């Protein structure tokens with residue numbers, strides 16, 4: 001209708017000079033739990049102790065948020081905003097990505113791109129790319145991912161595979177030399193206490209990264225070991241219905257065995273069992289659902305495969 005779309009950028013300018021860290025959220029409108037997290041970060045950040053600048057874009061796609069859907073605009077070449085950076089056409093998501101690419105990214109030294117689980121799911125992994133052509137970018141990206149302090153690190157070929165060279169972290173690393181990682185630790189629908197715990201964990205993650213970058217005094221407070229892994233199995237329903245986890249509440253970081261029943265799907269009409277979801281390997285859960293209504297292919301479990309030879313428990317590289 002010719003109306004404007006505003007992209008709000010919070011600028012938390014520190015008392016001293018230093019690097020600029022961008023926190024980017026809600027490229028996917030159904031992951032709106034990130035908004036409360038960013039509100040807390042803005043509320044709790046004391047700029048008098050900060051060296052450098054914290055930039056926060058709580059909602060990258062107001063259009064997707066408005067419809068509470070993953071996609072910004074269904075009838076577009078690239079409706080998923082995290083697959084089209086820096087934007088080439090004039091679809092809404094592409095115009096937004098272009099604006100952020102032109103006006104914000106040039107000011108940024110490091111990027112955290114947030115993807116919480118949508119209602120009914122909790123995600124629990126950091127995703128980082130390891131196939132940038134510039135080895136310095138790879139090293140900076142890897143360090144950034146470890147600095148967050150979440151112990152489950154999915155090492156992906158971001159340029160050659162998932163989520164691709166036109167995801168924001170793919171584009172930032174490949175074309176701008178900006179190290180970025182995806183903070184996929186959060187969810188909704190699990191009760192206030194657990195969600196507060198996840199918010200605290202993410203606040204600690206952001207503080208850890210700011211310490212690592214020299215924006216806050218001190219060193220990151222890190223776990224002794226991290227699972228640095230390559231293969232994440234997506235265990236999702238092939239049938240729609242009511243998904244009932246075998247354990248409720250289930251928890252991210254729980255170790256599971258090959259063949260373990262993780263959940264079942266029952267008919268919402270007859271309550272008969274339609275399907276069992278089974279872990280395909282020994283591994284660690286990094287996406288868990290609560291009881292909720294699913295469509296075929298919907299979000300249920302991620303299992304980090306601990307049996308792969310290139311997946312190891314390691315300590316931080318710095």
Ligand SMILES: [Zn+2]
Pocket residue numbers: 027028031114115116
């Ligand atoms: Zn997302």
